[in-house]
Structures are given as structure tokens and as C-alpha cells.
Amino acid sequence: MGTTALDDHSDDVSDSTEHFKPTGTVFVLALFVATIILLWASVYVILLSRGVTL
Amino acid sequence: MSTELDERPSGGAAEPPLTMGIDPWEKNWMRVSIALLVIFAIAITIAGFAGGFQLPGPESELDPRTVTQSGPWAQPGLRQIGDGQFEAYVLAQTWNFAPRELVVPVGAEVDIYVTSADLQHGFKITDTNVNMMVVPGQVSKLSFTFDDIGEFPYICTEYCGQGHAAMYGTVKVVSEADYAALTTDTATETSDSSATQTTENQG
Amino acid sequence: MTIEERPATATETARQGYELTRWERRFIGGHLIIAITALAIGSLIGPLQALEFSNVDLYQYLEPVLKSYYQGLTLHGVLNALVWTTFFIVGFTNLTTIKGLGRPLSNPKVNQVGFITMIVGLVMAAVPMLLNQATVLYTFYPPLEASWAFYCGLTLVVVGSWIEGLGFYLTLRAWRRDNRGVRSPFIALAGVINAAMWQIATLGIAVEMLTMLIPWSFGITDATDPQLARTYFWFTGHPLVYFWLLPAYVSWYGMLPKQAGGKLFSDSLARLSFWMFLLVSVPVGFHHQFVDPGIPQVWKWIHALLTYAVFFPSMLTAFTVIASLEYAARRRGGTGLIGWVRALPWDDPSVTAQLLAGILFMFGGIGGLTNASYNINLVIHNTAWVPGHFHLTVATAVTLSFIGITYWLVPMLMGKQLWGRKIAVAQSWTWFVGMVIFSNAMHMLGLLGAPRRTPLGEALYVPDEWNGHLLRVSIGGTILLVAVLMYLLVMIKTVRGPKVEAALVPQMPVAESLRDPQLTPVWLDRFKPWLIAAGVLLLLSYGPQLIDQIVHMNLNAPGTSFRPW
Numbered sequence: 001m002g003t004t005a006l007d008d009h010s011d012d013v014s015d016s017t018e019h020f021k022p023t024g025t026v027f028v029l030a031l032f033v034a035t036i037i038l039l040w041a042s043v044y045v046i047l048l049s050r051g052v053t054l
Numbered sequence: 055m056s057t058e059l060d061e062r063p064s065g066g067a068a069e070p071p072l073t074m075g076i077d078p079w080e081k082n083w084m085r086v087s088i089a090l091l092v093i094f095a096i097a098i099t100i101a102g103f104a105g106g107f108q109l110p111g112p113e114s115e116l117d118p119r120t121v122t123q124s125g126p127w128a129q130p131g132l133r134q135i136g137d138g139q140f141e142a143y144v145l146a147q148t149w150n151f152a153p154r155e156l157v158v159p160v161g162a163e164v165d166i167y168v169t170s171a172d173l174q175h176g177f178k179i180t181d182t183n184v185n186m187m188v189v190p191g192q193v194s195k196l197s198f199t200f201d202d203i204g205e206f207p208y209i210c211t212e213y214c215g216q217g218h219a220a221m222y223g224t225v226k227v228v229s230e231a232d233y234a235a236l237t238t239d240t241a242t243e244t245s246d247s248s249a250t251q252t253t254e255n256q257g
Numbered sequence: 258m259t260i261e262e263r264p265a266t267a268t269e270t271a272r273q274g275y276e277l278t279r280w281e282r283r284f285i286g287g288h289l290i291i292a293i294t295a296l297a298i299g300s301l302i303g304p305l306q307a308l309e310f311s312n313v314d315l316y317q318y319l320e321p322v323l324k325s326y327y328q329g330l331t332l333h334g335v336l337n338a339l340v341w342t343t344f345f346i347v348g349f350t351n352l353t354t355i356k357g358l359g360r361p362l363s364n365p366k367v368n369q370v371g372f373i374t375m376i377v378g379l380v381m382a383a384v385p386m387l388l389n390q391a392t393v394l395y396t397f398y399p400p401l402e403a404s405w406a407f408y409c410g411l412t413l414v415v416v417g418s419w420i421e422g423l424g425f426y427l428t429l430r431a432w433r434r435d436n437r438g439v440r441s442p443f444i445a446l447a448g449v450i451n452a453a454m455w456q457i458a459t460l461g462i463a464v465e466m467l468t469m470l471i472p473w474s475f476g477i478t479d480a481t482d483p484q485l486a487r488t489y490f491w492f493t494g495h496p497l498v499y500f501w502l503l504p505a506y507v508s509w510y511g512m513l514p515k516q517a518g519g520k521l522f523s524d525s526l527a528r529l530s531f532w533m534f535l536l537v538s539v540p541v542g543f544h545h546q547f548v549d550p551g552i553p554q555v556w557k558w559i560h561a562l563l564t565y566a567v568f569f570p571s572m573l574t575a576f577t578v579i580a581s582l583e584y585a586a587r588r589r590g591g592t593g594l595i596g597w598v599r600a601l602p603w604d605d606p607s608v609t610a611q612l613l614a615g616i617l618f619m620f621g622g623i624g625g626l627t628n629a630s631y632n633i634n635l636v637i638h639n640t641a642w643v644p645g646h647f648h649l650t651v652a653t654a655v656t657l658s659f660i661g662i663t664y665w666l667v668p669m670l671m672g673k674q675l676w677g678r679k680i681a682v683a684q685s686w687t688w689f690v691g692m693v694i695f696s697n698a699m700h701m702l703g704l705l706g707a708p709r710r711t712p713l714g715e716a717l718y719v720p721d722e723w724n725g726h727l728l729r730v731s732i733g734g735t736i737l738l739v740a741v742l743m744y745l746l747v748m749i750k751t752v753r754g755p756k757v758e759a760a761l762v763p764q765m766p767v768a769e770s771l772r773d774p775q776l777t778p779v780w781l782d783r784f785k786p787w788l789i790a791a792g793v794l795l796l797l798s799y800g801p802q803l804i805d806q807i808v809h810m811n812l813n814a815p816g817t818s819f820r821p822w
Contacts, residue, residue, distance in 0.1 A: 074526070109557055
């Protein structure tokens with residue numbers, strides 16, 4: 001949702017006057033995504049191990 | 055409104071274009087986020103609608119004021135409906151489950167029907183995926199196959215007053231041999247082994 | 258890397274120069290006094306629950322005041338989750354509206370009436386709670402029946418917050434008339450978006466109160482439809498958590514970057530995420546009713562997907578807020594992939610509180626995503642996992658952020674300095690440590706099947722394998738008690754401290770964005786399209802089920818013939 005509108009402006013960052021690249025942010029968020037997958041999947045596995053309900 | 059939509063920035067003389075100004079890294083982050091959510095959505099959908107890890111849904115409705123007088127919850131308990139197949143009718147009532155015990159042979163497929171005669175309650179069988187709200191006027195149903203021998207408490211998971219912490223029962227999953235011995239002991243009561251407990255609970 | 262600065266525009270400077278009047282300071286302060294008092298009383302009761310898990314029953318010594326665990330839990334929940342949050346948020350939105358726009362409220366009488374209504378409602382609800390006449394916890398689940406005064410009082414609190422919301426909206430409208438073509442200042446716009454979302458969301462609880470609970474509690478009707486009541490309740494119940502969270506986001510986006518010495522990384526995305534919250538906060542309520550009997554699975558599944566959609570703006574927030582902090586840290590000389598974090602001003606109690614709140618919120622978010630994941634909810638529904646989860650979100654991401662805000666806001670309103678900065682920093686760390694222990698243990702208990710809202714110390718079905726976790730809940734709760742006492746000490750000493758010269762009084766931090774907000778597209782500054790879209794989405798996602806349940810309404814559940822607590 002909304003992504004098509006965002007994509008229309010895909011190269012517009014050039015109008016910004018600064019050159020800050022958020023590399024540290026990307027690193028922190030990569031750790032975050034890994035944690036999401038790990039913890040979410042661990043509960044998903046518990047669900048699968050406890051038997052069907054249908 | 056329409057004139058306001060035509061507004062252009064009043065700040066710079068050069069009037070740069072109106073943009074979101076999204077950092078390319080941030081755009082990639084959006085893609086990662088969406089991909090992650092889509093993958094999770096597929097995983098739960100497949101497990102739910104193809105794999106049988108399904109939620110309870112509308113089963114039937116009844117009048118909680120008369121539920122103990124007639125119908126299956128007038129005599130809650132376990133009934134055998136086929137080879138290894140059972141129905142369990144459990145009545146939640148402040149602060150007891152009737153029956154307090156469901157004894158089934160290992161491998162039993164049980165359709166579990168729960169309703170309440172008074173307040174909202176919860177019904178969760180420990181170490182299984184059976185977890186339902188029990189709402190007066192509604193029948194909650196899930197089916198479960200008990201593949202492991204052992205005792206599995208079913209616990210009231212919704213606050214229902216002072217005795218809430220004492221409100222639980224137990225599913226006892228026993229071996230085929232033990233179950234056969236048990237059913238011959240109680241002779242005639244194979245189809246409703248819990249009738250006596252029920253009267254006790256409601257006293 | 259080089260970092261160039263955008264100088265503040267003239268309008269930004271002028272807005273920030275607005276000085277609060279004495280009336281405004283007292284009015285905002287009035288909200289905060291009630292909020293902090295509620296937090297104090299509610300939080301002091303919390304550890305009683307945590308200790309009960311280890312069989313330390315302090316309730317027996319409090320018998321004249323608190324009759325039971327459940328009365329204590331009711332007070333803890335209502336005071337902390339409803340009163341502290343709502344009064345703080347409404348007071349804070351007064352501030353962001355006035356200071357954000359740089360002008361007084363357009364209709365201060367409206368806000369005054371709203372505030373008085375909230376106070377009347379609070380008193381009305383507090384009396385039955387204290388008299389043990391409303392020990393129903395903070396969910397309105399008939400046929401568990403509280404005193405009529407409890408229902409009427411909480412209804413008035415919500416109505417009062419609507420009236421104040423109207424006051425914010427009128428003020429923003431007046432500002433827009435005088436500033437055509439200028440983008441609304443982010444913090445003011447965000448506060449009003451939250452108020453608008455709240456007004457839509459609370460329609461559910463309003464209908465539940467007015468059509469079912471209040472007539473029933475007065476004895477006009479005999480019975481209730483509990484399934485329909487649950488649907489009404491959760492129409493409001495989930496957006497309620499965004500109503501709590503969004504003011505914390507206002508601070509994280511609009512203030513914290515300034516406090517850390519930087520700027521808002523993306524004005525556009527900050528706005529976009531708020532509009533997305535307006536759009537998708539409400540049509541998600543069935544994810545609290547996944548294991549309800551009376552709702553078709555397909556509607557539960559649709560709401561699960563919509564809940565995934567509302568996770569997206571929080572992911573945007575994670576990027577924008579962390580990037581804003583990284584920008585600040587690099588300006589302060591921070592280096593390395595992760596080492597920059599150390600360069601943030603960890604000696605500033607307000608910053609530390611919000612950073613720690615944000616860190617725990619990442620884990621709260623993961624738990625929330627798990628809760629929303631359709632059948633995964635079978636594993637944790639109504640288990641101790643759930644309070645474990647919302648103690649990371651409302652009790653840390655929100656509460657610790659609000660505490661951090663009070664560290665500059667209370668001194669600012671009173672013309673004083675914060676007392677005991679080091680104690681205040683330690684307070685946040687204590688809260689953090691206590692909450693990590695407490696909530697981790699609660700999550701583990703939930704996975705093992707321990708029910709929520711239950712005095713597990715006296716429960717008969719508790720196996721030995723739960724004991725270690727139960728003990729950790731008690732330890733975490735006790736550490737949190739220390740953190741609460743430290744906070745109260747800092748607040749009391751600050752309030753009682755001497756007035757200081759203006760230069761020493763903290764200023765309100767308002768972060769400028771890296772790019773000129775005038776470059777933000779106009780569609781991110783307009784209410785109408787977003788409100789229409791929200792209405793349409795709501796009709797599609799809730800309409801069919803609501804109509805079905807209302808048409809088939811069956812008022813046949815009278816409850817118990819005795820008071821069940």
C-alpha cells in the first residue's frame with residue numbers, strides 16, 4: 001500500500017543537501033530482522049509441535 | 055481545498071519539486087519489511103487453512119439460562135461416537151468445569167464442545183493447541199487428537215471472579231489397555247463416564 | 258562523511274519562540290498531576306501481583322484497603338493503562354498543539370470543559386473501584402457486572418477526551434487558516450491525527466456502554482449479549498494501544514532527535530506513518546478475538562492481515578527514529594557500525610528513558626506480531642505471555658517514554674531544574690532491568706500454558722517447572738517497584754525544588770527535519786482523503802460482521818445471581 005506512489009519518486013533523494021548514509025541504522029535493523037525471524041519462528045514451531053485443531 | 059492542493063512551497067525561490075525524499079536505504083527497508091510480513095502471512099495461512107491448525111469459529115448458539123436443563127450440557131461429559139472418536143461436552147460454570155476429568159485412550163480424536171452457564175470463561179488444555187474463549191450463549195468447538203499418554207490440565211484462562219484460580223480440570227490420556235480396564239470397571243457408563251462427577255460439581 | 262545543516266526556517270523559529278502562558282502551564286500541569294498520581298498508585302500495586310506469584314501474599318496485610326488480588330489488579334490496570342495514559346496523552350497533546358503551532362488554543366473553554374468532564378468521570382469510576390464494587394479488571398466483559406458508576410465514569414473520561422480532541426482540531430484549523438500553504442508542524446499534526454484516530458476507535462466502547470452495559474447496570478435490561486459486547490470492546494481495545502503509543506512516537510520522531518543533538522531523518526515518512534496509523538489502527542480488533550466462538554475464521558484471518566499492515570508503519574518508525582539517532586550520534590563524533598550508539602547522550606535522563614523504551618519496544622513488537630499471527634495465537638491466547646507482552650509495550654515503550662518526557666516537561670512547566678539527574682538516569686536503567694526479567698519470565702510462563710489474570714501462587718494446577726519463572730516474575734516486579742520509587746523521588750524533589758533563572762529551565766525540544774518540510778507532498782498534510790479512506794476500510798472490515806452480530810443480538814446472558822468477587 002502506498003508503495004507505488006513512493007516508487008514514483010524513487011530518485012528524488014538527490015535534492016537533499018546532505019550526504020549522511022545510515023549504515024549503522026541498517027546494521028541495527030539487520031539484527032532486528034534476524035531476531036524477529038528467530039523469535040517468531042520459534043513460536044510457530046511450538047504451534048506446529050502441539051497438534052492440529054481441525 | 056482544491057486551491058490548497060495546488061500550493062507550492064513558499065520557502066525557496068527555486069521551488070524544488072514536492073517529494074517524499076526517501077533515502078534509498080530506507081526504501082530497501084520497506085521492501086524487507088513487506089517481504090517479511092508476506093512470508094509470515096503465507097506461513098500462517100497455509101498452516102491454518104491447509105494444515106489444520108485452525109481457530110474456533112461459529113458453531114451454534116444456545117440460551118445460557120437453560121443450558122443445564124436440556125441438551126448435551128444437561129449431562130456434560132465424554133461420549134464415544136465411533137472407533138477412537140469421541141465428543142466431549144464441557145460446561146463452564148463459576149468456578150468449575152463439568153466434568154472435572156476427561157479420560158480418553160491414547161490416539162483418541164475428540165471433538166470438544168464448551169459453553170458457559172453464567173460468565174465468560176476460558177478453556178485451554180496445557181501443552182496442546184486447544185485454546186478457546188467460552189462465551190455465554192455460544193458454543194466453542196475445537197477438535198484434537200491426543201497422541202501422548204499423560205495428564206493435561208484444562209485451565210480457565212479468563213477472569214471470572216474470586217474462585218477463578220481454582221477453576222480447572224484434567225484430560226487423562228491413558229493407554230488402550232488401561233482404558234479398556236477402566237471402561238469394563240465402570241461397566242454401563244462407557245458412553246458417559248462423567249455423569250456422577252457432574253452432579254457433584256453442580257451441588 | 259560530511260553532514261551539512263539546514264538552518265531553521267523563519268516560521269519554525271517563530272513557532273518555537275512561543276512562551277506558554279501561566280494558564281496553559283497550569284492546565285497542562287493539571288493533566289500531568291492526575292496522570293502521575295495514577296501511575297504512582299497503580300504501579301505501587303503492581304508488585305503485589307508479582308510477589309503473589311511466589312506465594313508472598315501481601316494482600317492479607319492490606320485487607321482494609323484492598324480486599325483481593327483482583328481488586329488490586331483492577332486498580333493496577335485501570336490506573337496505569339487507562340488513567341495514567343489518557344490524562345498524560347491529553348495533557349501532552351495540549352502542549353504539542355500549542356507549542357507546535359506557536360499559538361494558544363483557539364477555544365480554551367472547550368478544552369477546559371473536556372478536562373473537567375474527564376475528572377468527573379475519573380472520580381465516578383474510582384469510588385466503586387476503591388469500594389470493591391467494580392472488581393472486573395479493565396476489560397468490560399459482561400455478564401461480569403460492575404457498578405453503574407464505574408461504567409458511567411469511564412464513559413465520561415472518554416467523552417472528555419473527545420471534547421479536548423475537538424479543541425485540538427479547532428486550534429489546528431485556525432492555524433491553517435492563518436498559514437495557508439505552510440505544512441502543518443509535525444508534532445501538532447501528529448497529535449491531532451492521534452486524537453482523530455481515538456475518536457473513531459472509541460465508537461465501539463461508546464456503543465457497548467450506552468446500548469448494553471449502562472442500561473443493564475441500572476437494571477433497565479436484565480441480560481447482555483457477551484459475544485457482541487466483546488466485538489464492541491475490541492473495536493476500541495486495539496486502537497487504544499496505538500492511542501497510547503503514538504504520543505511516544507511524537508516524542509521519538511519530533512523531540513528525541515533534537516535532545517540527542519540531531520534532526521528528524523524523514524519528515525515525509527514520519528507523517529506517512531501517522532496517516533497509516535489513522536487508516537489501519539482500528540480495523541484489526543478481531544485479532545483479540547481469534548479464539549472467540551462467534552466470529553467466522555475468514556474475518557479473523559482478514560483482521561490478521563490488516564494487523565500485519567499496521568505493523569508496517571512501526572517498521573518505518575524503527576528506521577526513521579534509529580537513523581535520526583545515528584545522525585545525531587555521528588555529529589557527536591560517534592563511529593563504527595554499532596559503536597555510534599555510545600556517543601548518544603546517555604547522561605541525559607530523558608534521552609536514556611526513551612532509548613531504553615525503544616529497545617524494549619523492539620521485543621514488544623516481535624511479541625505483538627506473534628500475537629497477531631492468526632493460529633499462533635492458540636499458543637499464547639490469554640496466557641501470561643500477553644501481560645508479558647504489554648508490559649514491554651504500554652508499560653515500557655509508552656510509560657518509560659512518558660517518564661522521559663516528564664523529566665524535561667515538569668521542570669519546564671514549573672520553571673525549575675530536574676532534581677537528581679543521575680538518579681533519574683539510574684531510574685530508567687532500573688526499570689529496564691526489572692522489566693527484562695519480569696517480561697521474559699511472563700513470556701516463558703505463557704508458552705508453558707500459565708493463564709493470565711490469575712494469582713498463580715494460589716492456583717492448584719501449577720507444576721514445578723513453572724516455579725523458576727514465577728520467582729523471576731517476583732524479582733522483576735520488585736526491581737520495578739524500586740524504579741517507581743526512584744521516579745517518584747525525582748518528581749517530588751523536582752516539584753518541591755526552588756525556582757531557577759530562565760536560562761537554567763529546560764526548553765521544549767522540537768526536532769527540525771533534515772529536509773525543509775515544505776518539500777513534503779501536500780497529500781501528507783490533508784485530513785480529508787485519509788479520513789475517507791479510514792471510513793471505507795472500517796466499513797469493509799467491520800461492517801458485515803457488526804451488522805450480522807447486531808441483527809442476531811440475543812440479550813440472554815444475565816450472569817451470576819451473586820457478586821462473583
